[in-house]
Amino acid sequence: MAKNDLFLRALKGETVERPPVWMMRQAGRYLPDFMKLKAKYDFFTRCRTPELASEITVMPIEQVGTDAAILFSDILVIPQAMGIEVQMKPNFGPFVPDPIRTVEMVDAIPANDAKEELAYVYDAIKVTKEMLNDSVPLIGFAGSPWTIMCYAVEGKGSKTFDKAKGFCFEHPEAAKRLLQKITDITIDYLLEKVKAGVDAVQLFDSWGGLLSPEDYKEFSMPYINQITAKLKRHVPVIVFGKGCWYALEEYSTSGASALGVDWTLSPEIARKLTNNSITLQGNFDPARLLSPIPTIQKMAKEMVDRFGKDKYIANLGHGILPNIPVDHAKAFVDAIKNYKV
Numbered sequence: 158m159a160k161n162d163l164f165l166r167a168l169k170g171e172t173v174e175r176p177p178v179w180m181m182r183q184a185g186r187y188l189p190d191f192m193k194l195k196a197k198y199d200f201f202t203r204c205r206t207p208e209l210a211s212e213i214t215v216m217p218i219e220q221v222g223t224d225a226a227i228l229f230s231d232i233l234v235i236p237q238a239m240g241i242e243v244q245m246k247p248n249f250g251p252f253v254p255d256p257i258r259t260v261e262m263v264d265a266i267p268a269n270d271a272k273e274e275l276a277y278v279y280d281a282i283k284v285t286k287e288m289l290n291d292s293v294p295l296i297g298f299a300g301s302p303w304t305i306m307c308y309a310v311e312g313k314g315s316k317t318f319d320k321a322k323g324f325c326f327e328h329p330e331a332a333k334r335l336l337q338k339i340t341d342i343t344i345d346y347l348l349e350k351v352k353a354g355v356d357a358v359q360l361f362d363s364w365g366g367l368l369s370p371e372d373y374k375e376f377s378m379p380y381i382n383q384i385t386a387k388l389k390r391h392v393p394v395i396v397f398g399k400g401c402w403y404a405l406e407e408y409s410t411s412g413a414s415a416l417g418v419d420w421t422l423s424p425e426i427a428r429k430l431t432n433n434s435i436t437l438q439g440n441f442d443p444a445r446l447l448s449p450i451p452t453i454q455k456m457a458k459e460m461v462d463r464f465g466k467d468k469y470i471a472n473l474g475h476g477i478l479p480n481i482p483v484d485h486a487k488a489f490v491d492a493i494k495n496y497k498v
């Protein structure tokens with residue numbers, strides 16, 4: 158058990174002295190030490206080298222003081238393990254040279270073994286656990302099957318992911334076979350991560366909010382719920398669907414331990430939609446970390462006042478931006494740590 162177990166206690170819904178705090182994408186580009194490693198090693202080398210991945214993972218614990226660590230890796234290691242080439246192009250982002258665009262391509266995807274293909278991730282977890290020495294819990298993560306499909310079909314980032322949506326609407330059965338293949342390997346992958354030592358898992362449905370509520374129930378939620386059902390027997394599961402406010406009520410009874418909330422939703426509405434029944438995580442606007450430090454402190458305190466200190470994990474409403482000064486990130490974290498009712 159981690160010495161600082163606030164995060165795990167909040168996931169259980171226990172009464173806590175103050176809420177735990179961590180930041181999505183906290184192991185990333187706003188940290189000068191991260192940028193030094195980025196200059197030396199390309200992205201997937203950083204992911205695949207356990208010594209580098211673990212060094213990056215512990216950076217925010219030491220430098221910003223968050224209450225949980227999240228393994229440095231990427232959601233796109235899953236399509237890679239499925240035999241889909243994914244590159245990370247500098248100043249461009251993810252790039253899939255040969256995206257999945259036909260039914261035949263879906264059915265040709267091999268049933269690869271997450272255990273073998275992603276062994277480097279489990280090694281990184283073991284090294285990280287040693288480095289953390291039980292100071293704080295370690296979060297493992299995966300993309301939702303829909304969000305992974307977005308990249309596999311679109312081939313790159315997009316504002317609309319219309320090729321991925323189009324594939325679902327033109328070939329719903331093949332799209333569902335693809336989503337199921339992603340789901341199956343993701344379950345194996347997360348179970349291996351648990352074996353290697355992660356204390357909780359978070360599912361990132363970063364592009365779920367691009368779907369209508371009806372399409373979401375068809376193409377995203379059922380696959381997330383399959384993963385939650387399998388994983389919750391082992392570790393707490395956090396489901397973060399960006400823009401998916403319409404799914405919060407159903408997710409609150411899905412077996413997840415906590416739900417992520419983005420900054421477009423007020424704490425009051427998020428609590429109402431989930432019938433005050435589940436731990437919520439969020440939802441500071443990442444760009445608000447550009448405000449002067451006294452404003453960050455005031456807004457962070459107000460956020461906790463409104464969510465309530467219990468059944469709550471303080472976080473941003475999405476990933477931290479690369480242009481956030483480290484002292485602003487730290488001011489946010491400290492404001493939560495100093496929270497008094």
Ligand SMILES: Cc1c2[nH]c(c1CCC(=O)O)Cc1[nH]c(c(CCC(=O)O)c1C)Cc1[nH]c(c(CCC(=O)O)c1C)Cc1[nH]c(c(C)c1CCC(=O)O)C2
Nearest residue numbers: 181182183184185200227228229230231232250361363476
């Ligand atoms: C959609 C998504 C991806 N990756 C991820 C998501 C879901 C979360 C979200 O919605 O933000 C998840 C992710 N990616 C990364 C982490 C590390 C752990 C952490 O949260 O601190 C996590 C949890 C590292 C990373 N993953 C990536 C970086 C930046 C590139 C680099 O370091 O070279 C980092 C730190 C690359 C990446 N990876 C991805 C994109 C779109 C990009 C490019 C971003 C950009 O360049 O603007 C896909």
